[in-house]
Amino acid sequence: MQNSGQPYQAAHEVGRVYDAITDKKVLADFFLTTVLQFVPAQRGYLFLATQNKTLLPEAAAPAGTEPSKELIAKVREAFDSGKPFAREGQLFLPLVVRNSALGVACFERAAGEPAFTPKEVEIGFDLASQFSGALKNNILFEENLKMERLAAVGQAMGMVIHEIKNIMQLARFSDEMTRMGINEKNPKFIEQGLAKMKKTMKEMEGLIWEMLSLTKDYQLEPEKIDIPAILEELKGDLTERAEGYKIRLDFKTDPGFPSVEGDGRSLYRALLNLVKNAFEAFSDKSDACIKIRARIKDGDFYELTVEDNASGMSEEVRARLFEAFFSTKGKRGTGLGLMVVARTVKMHQGTVTVESQPGVGTKFILHLRRFFPKTS
Ligand SMILES: Nc1ncnc2c1ncn2[C@@H]1O[C@H](COP(=O)(O)OP(=O)(O)OP(=O)(O)O)[C@@H](O)[C@H]1O
Ligand SMILES: [Mg+2]
Numbered sequence: 001m002q003n004s005g006q007p008y009q010a011a012h013e014v015g016r017v018y019d020a021i022t023d024k025k026v027l028a029d030f031f032l033t034t035v036l037q038f039v040p041a042q043r044g045y046l047f048l049a050t051q052n053k054t055l056l057p058e059a060a061a062p063a064g065t066e067p068s069k070e071l072i073a074k075v076r077e078a079f080d081s082g083k084p085f086a087r088e089g090q091l092f093l094p095l096v097v098r099n100s101a102l103g104v105a106c107f108e109r110a111a112g113e114p115a116f117t118p119k120e121v122e123i124g125f126d127l128a129s130q131f132s133g134a135l136k137n138n139i140l141f142e143e144n145l146k147m148e149r150l151a152a153v154g155q156a157m158g159m160v161i162h163e164i165k166n167i168m169q170l171a172r173f174s175d176e177m178t179r180m181g182i183n184e185k186n187p188k189f190i191e192q193g194l195a196k197m198k199k200t201m202k203e204m205e206g207l208i209w210e211m212l213s214l215t216k217d218y219q220l221e222p223e224k225i226d227i228p229a230i231l232e233e234l235k236g237d238l239t240e241r242a243e244g245y246k247i248r249l250d251f252k253t254d255p256g257f258p259s260v261e262g263d264g265r266s267l268y269r270a271l272l273n274l275v276k277n278a279f280e281a282f283s284d285k286s287d288a289c290i291k292i293r294a295r296i297k298d299g300d301f302y303e304l305t306v307e308d309n310a311s312g313m314s315e316e317v318r319a320r321l322f323e324a325f326f327s328t329k330g331k332r333g334t335g336l337g338l339m340v341v342a343r344t345v346k347m348h349q350g351t352v353t354v355e356s357q358p359g360v361g362t363k364f365i366l367h368l369r370r371f372f373p374k375t376s
Contacts, residue, residue, distance in 0.1 A: 015130030086116035159334035261372035281310035
C-alpha cells in the first residue's frame with residue numbers, strides 16, 4: 001500500500017508510543033483511542049485470539065459498548081483472511097505480526113455517515129500493525145515472566161528439599177542413637193539421641209520460619225527480646241560444629257546490654273545464616289576465627305556484627321550478595337541465606353552493611369533500633 005501525506009505520518013508517529021506501554025489493558029485502550037483519533041468512528045472494538053483461535057472481546061470504545069452478533073461474524077472473516085477491509089460503514093483491521101494472527105480491531109460509523117476511505121483503511125492498518133508488534137512483545141514478556149516464576153519456584157523447591165534431606169539425616173542419626181541407648185541400656189546414648197532430636201526439631205522449625213519469612217505477607221511480631229540470651233543460644237548451638245571445623249567462635253556482648261524490641265527468632269536466624277556463611281568461607285586456615293558482637297550504640301541503636309578472617313569476597317560477589325538465589329557454592333548453596341538476613345533487617349527497619357577484602361575477611365554489620373518503630 002502507498003503511504004504518504006501528513007495524517008499518515010502523524011498516525012505512524014503516535015503508533016510508536018505503543019512500544020512504551022507495558023500494561024496490556026492500557027495498551028489496548030490506547031490503541032482504540034488513537035485509531036479513533038485518526039479514523040473517526042462511532043465505536044471501536046478489539047478482539048484477541050486465544051490459543052485455540054477463539055476471538056474474545058478485549059476492549060471497547062466507548063468502554064462498555066457491546067458488539068452485535070452480525071459484527072462478530074465479520075470479525076471472524078477478517079481474522080481468517082488476514083487482510084484489512086471496509087464495508088458498509090464498518091472497518092476491519094486484522095492484527096498480524098510475523099505471520100501470526102493475534103486478533104482483530106473493528107470500527108463502526110453511525111448510519112448515514114460516509115464510508116471509510118482507502119486512505120483511512122491504510123492509516124488504520126498501519127496503526128494496527130504497530131499495535132500488533134507491541135502486543136506481541138507484551139505477550140512474550142508475560143510468558144517469560146511466567147517461565148521465570150516457574151523456574152524460581154522450582155529452584156526454591158529444590159532448596160527446601162535439600163534442607164529437609166539434611167534435617168532428615170540428623171533425625172535418623174538421633175533415632176539410631178536413642179535406639180542404641182535403649183538396646184544397650186546406656187542412658188548416655190539415650191540422652192545424646194534425645195538432645196539431637198531436639199536440635200532436629202529446632203532446625204525444622206527454623207527452616208519453616210525462613211520459608212514463611214520470605215513470603216510476601218509475612219509480618220513480624222515485635223516483643224521485648226534479650227539479645228545476650230540470643231547470642232548465648234547461638235553459641236550453644238554452634239560450638240560443637242565450630243570445633244569440628246577447627247574454627248574459634250568469639251562471642252562478646254557489651255556489659256549492661258538493655259532489652260530491645262524486635263523479633264528474637266528472626267534475629268537468631270539472621271545471625272545463624274551469617275555465621276554459617278563465615279564457616280563456609282574458610283578453607284584450611286590455622287587461626288580461623290569468627291567474632292560475633294552485640295554493641296550498644298548512641299541514640300537508641302545497637303549493632304550486631306559477624307566478622308570472619310576467611311576468604312573475603314570480590315567486588316562482583318559483594319555487588320550481588322543480597323540477590324535471591326545468588327550463590328557461589330554451586331549445589332551446596334541456594335543463595336537464600338542473605339536474603340533472609342536482608343528481609344529480617346528490613347522488617348526491623350534497620351540497615352545491613354558489609355565490609356570485605358579478598359584474602360583478609362568479611363564483616364557484616366546489622367544496625368538496629370532498640371525500639372521497634374510503629375508502622376502506621
Ligand atoms: N562471610 C562470607 N565470606 C565470603 N563470602 C560470603 C560470605 N557470606 C556470603 N558470601 C557470599 O555470598 C553468597 C550468598 O550468600 P547466601 O548466604 O545468600 O547464599 P549461600 O550461602 O550461597 O547459600 P544458602 O542459601 O545455603 O545460604 C555466597 O555464596 C558467598 O559467595
Ligand atoms: Mg548462606
